[in-house]
Structures are given as C-alpha cells and as structure tokens.
Amino acid sequence: MIWLDTVVQGVLLGGLYALFAAGLSLVFGIMRLVNLAHGDLIVASAFLILIVVETLGLNPFLAALVAAPALFALGWALQRFVLNRVLGKDILPPLLVTFGLSVALQNGMLELFSADSQRIAAGPLESASIDLGIVTVGTMPLLTFASAVLVIFLLNRLFYSTALGRAFRATSDDAVTASLMGINPKSVFAIATGLAMVIVTIAALYLGMRANFDPSVGPARLIYAFEAVIIGGLGSLWGTLIGGAIIGVAQTVGAQLNPEWQILAGHLAFLVVLILRPRGLFPRAVD
C-alpha cells in the first residue's frame, strides 16, 4: 500500500518536472538550443509572481496571468536580440551565453531578494487533499499534474493543428528549407522562446506555491527538466511528461528507501535510461 502511494506521489511530482521541462523541450526541439538559464528563469519568474501577489494583493493564479505577457515579451526579446545571434552549427556559443545568463540571473536575484527562502502563499489550497479511495493525494500536486497534462495537450494541438505549429515543425526539421518556403526562422524562434517563457510562468507558479525557493535553486530544476526531456526523447512532448514521471517516481521511491537518496535516485534513473536508450524513449526528431 505504501508503495502504491509512493508511486502515485512520484507520478504527481513528475507533473511538476514536466512543467519545468515543457518549455525547455519546446526550445530544444525547435532550435537545438540548450538554455542553461532555464532553471534560473523559472526562479526569476517565481519572484516576479511573488512581487505581483504582494504588491497588488492578487490571488497567485491571477498574478501569474499578469506576469505571463511580460515574461513572453522577455523571452521573445532574449531570443530576438541575444540568442538568435549565437545559434549555429557550433553548440559552444549558445551554451556559454546561457551559462553567462544563468550566473548573472542568480547573482542579480541574490542581490535583489537576498538568499532567504520565499514562498507564494496559496491559502487553504496548500494543505487541501482529496481522498481517491485507494490513496489520498494533495490537491496541489494533483492540480500541478493536471496543469502539466493540459499544457502538453495544448502544445501538441498547437504543434499539429495550427500554422504556427507547422512552422515550428518545419523549422525544427530543416531551418534552411523552411526559410525557402517563406518562414522566417528567426522570428519563429523568437515566438517559440516567448511561448516557452509562458510555460515557465506556469512552472514558476507551482514551484513557488508548493515549496520554498531561493535564488540558488535554479540549476537543480534545470537538470531535472533536462533529464525529463532526454528520457522522453527529443521533440516528443508526451515523452517529456513520461520522462518527468520517471524522474519523479525514482525520486519518491529513493526517498522511501532513504531520505538522502531522493535526488540521487532520480539522476541514476536518468543515467540508466541514457545507457539503454541514448536517444530517449520516444524520439521524434533527429539531432
């Protein structure tokens, strides 16, 4: 019984990791860009939501709605003015630029908000739970998982049923040929990164409501997110959700065995998958 509970909690935790990963997966899938600042952008967004909650006295969900357009603009500008200039065959320049951004963001947040732990207050929702008969689950983890499923469902709809999605897929497969068909890859990339920042806003909302955060927690979120993307396979969004769930279950099972093994178990699960299936479980695109 305790194991069933552990696995269910792990899958729900995986929902949070899938939210971290969805934005990364989108950007990585379309332009092969590894954004090493992704985790720090999530933390920075959580601080922004916190500021909106505290200054305007809004409900966190409304605050995220307020923050999202600003963060879309930030992502768009980041891609348009910085990252587009370093994309190319060589993976080193974009990697280094986002690494620079990561360190700059961490230290900027440290100066602005101090190293103290923060939390976005969500009222009674924080401790509410639902009895599902066999297991009892927290409302918040359930809501996180549902949001992850919804985000991935909507992203898939966008990818496969809209003109923008077609442009995303075409650019992902072959940017040069896509540009011959009248698509401007650079503006497609900018929209994609803006969209990724909207997903980051949702991830930040749950990160901030579920647990304490401080300026230093970004890199660990980035690693979980990346592990979920790689386990799932490049370009497969549902794969990313499954990847998140695998990391989540490995972590809760590891923690059940020994609380100190939680994070380690997640990483080991990732390494095992990578040894067995170097391209992930459900790869769609070819590198």
Added chain:
Amino acid sequence: MQVTVTTRTRSSSIAGYAAIALIVIGLALPAFASRSLIQDLFFILTMLTLAQLWNLIAGYGGMVSVGQQAFVGIGAYAMFAGVILWGMDPVPAILLGGVAGFLLAIPMAFFAFRLQGAYFAIGTWVIAEVTRLIIAQWKTLGGGTGTSLPREATSDIMGVEAIAQLFGLRDAAARDVLAYWLALLLAVGTMAAIYALLRSRTGLALAAVRDNDNAAQSVGVDARRVKWMVFLAAATMTGLVGALIYVQTARISPDAAFSVTTWTAYVIFIAVIGGIGRLEGPILGVLVFWGLQTAFSDYGSWYLLALGLIAIAVMLLAPRGLWGLIADRWGIALFPVQRRLILEGTRHG
C-alpha cells in the same frame, strides 16, 4: 630551394624568454612579497590551471564539459581521505587527488562519449551531481556538512618548517608559500604540457577531430583514442589542482568542492573572456576575473553578475575573446601552434 616548417615567430621567442624570466621571478617572489599577494597569486594560478585544462578539452578537443567540478571535488576529497583516514602528509596526499580524478574520468568518459554536443554537456553535469551526492553520504569525511583537515596534519606539513626558517615567516604564512609554489609548478607544468601536446602530431589530430570528426578519421586519426587520452589527462590534472586548492583551504564540504558555479562556470568564463582555443586566452581571462573580483569585492555579488554579462558580451561581440582581438589587430601569438612554411633566403622572423 631549401624549405623549413616552423611555428616560431619573433613574438614567440620574446615570449619564451619572458616566460622563463617570469617563472624565476615567481619562484623567488615569496622572499619579498606580502602574504596577501601570495594568496592572490595562489588563487590566480589555480584558476588559470583549471581554465587551461577546460580550454584543452573544450577549446581544442571540442568536448564541452560542464562537469569539471566532479574532478576538483573528487580530487579534494581523495586528499582529505589520505590525510584523515590514512594519516598521510597533505602534500603527498595531493597525488591521490590526481589518481581519483583519473579513476572517475574512466566511467565518466565511458558514459559521456556516447553523447553528442549538448547531451554531452548535461551528461557530464549529471555525473558530477551524482558524484557529489554519493560523496555527501561518506560520513567519516563529514557527510553533507563537510569537515576540516585536523590540526596535527596542517601544523606539520613537510617543508613548511624549512620555508618558515628560510623567509623568517610564521607557519601559516609559510604554508601559503608552499601552496603557492606548488600552484606555480602545476600551472607551468600544465601549460608546458599543453603547449608541447598542441605542437605534436597528437595536437594536430586533436584539432582535426574537433573541426570534423569524420574527416579526421578518414585521414587515419584514431578519434576515440585522442579524445580519451586528452579527457583522462585533463581530469587527472584537474584532480591535482582540486586537491591543492583544498590543502590551502583546509576545510571542505560537498557543496563547495563540487560547485558548478565556482569550478566550471567561472573557469569557463575565464577561458571565454580571454579567448577559447588559445593558450594566451586563459592568462588574460584570469587577470580580468581577478581584477573584477578585487575592484568590486566591496559590492557583494554584483561583480559576478557583471562577469556573466561580460561573458555574454564577449560571445556576441568578440567570440574569439580578448586575445582574439589582440591577435587580429597585431598578429601576435605568444604560444604559436600554427605551422608556417619558410623558404630559405627569404627568412625574416
């Protein structure tokens, strides 16, 4: 017509003599330098060595590792294990750091070499994290909170007594001098070895593999062997540097010893700002890093924010780094590896 191939230039000859002079001055420096200067130079030399090693695997070898902190940390912990568990003197225990770096690099390379590009970068980072989390379980070495070198060990390091008498210093200052000399030895040794490697056949093979793996193999380069060799060598040296840094610090914790920010991000910035893929780059880069740190140390972590932004600006505006700008402007190469054809009779330096 007589034809010779050379890498020598006039500026490189001057640089050669200047380097020898600098090494001699560096060795004699503790006789008249202040303790804080010696400590600053220790910091500069160790960061320089780490940056040269990262530059070797990433800049020349094309293996963009974000997991170098694994080797710093495991090297430091191996040294601590030698001192605390087996009662070794800290200085010979530094060698254990090199051994540990080498041993960790074998599984890491086995795993990471299956991955390409960005996957390689993240893969090395994850392995470094796994190493950190495992080391944090090692209760006799302090577990997650860390530990210090025992007082008996630090008060009785071999050679410190002699240095203290030679320069008339206290023991603590004499320990800094010893650590500084070792750092100088490692920095000079590493740079000389990298320079020799780059001028050799293996160096050419390495650059060929970086530029085009398949093309290099088609002309008979054993790409796998070259990559393994360079990766293991860099890991061994990084382990030595990590052990040396923590002999001087004398206090260790998994979070500090395996810090991705300190041992990989800053190291990468040093290489990037100075210039990736050239020996002169990290030298210039470490001076910029140290200058920023010294000038803005009163303003908390703003200088680190500035460092990140400078790295971004350099990547955007001068991807070959500050030394790249200098080399383009004046054509100077202090450590040339480019082979040039000299026709006899037309030789002019």
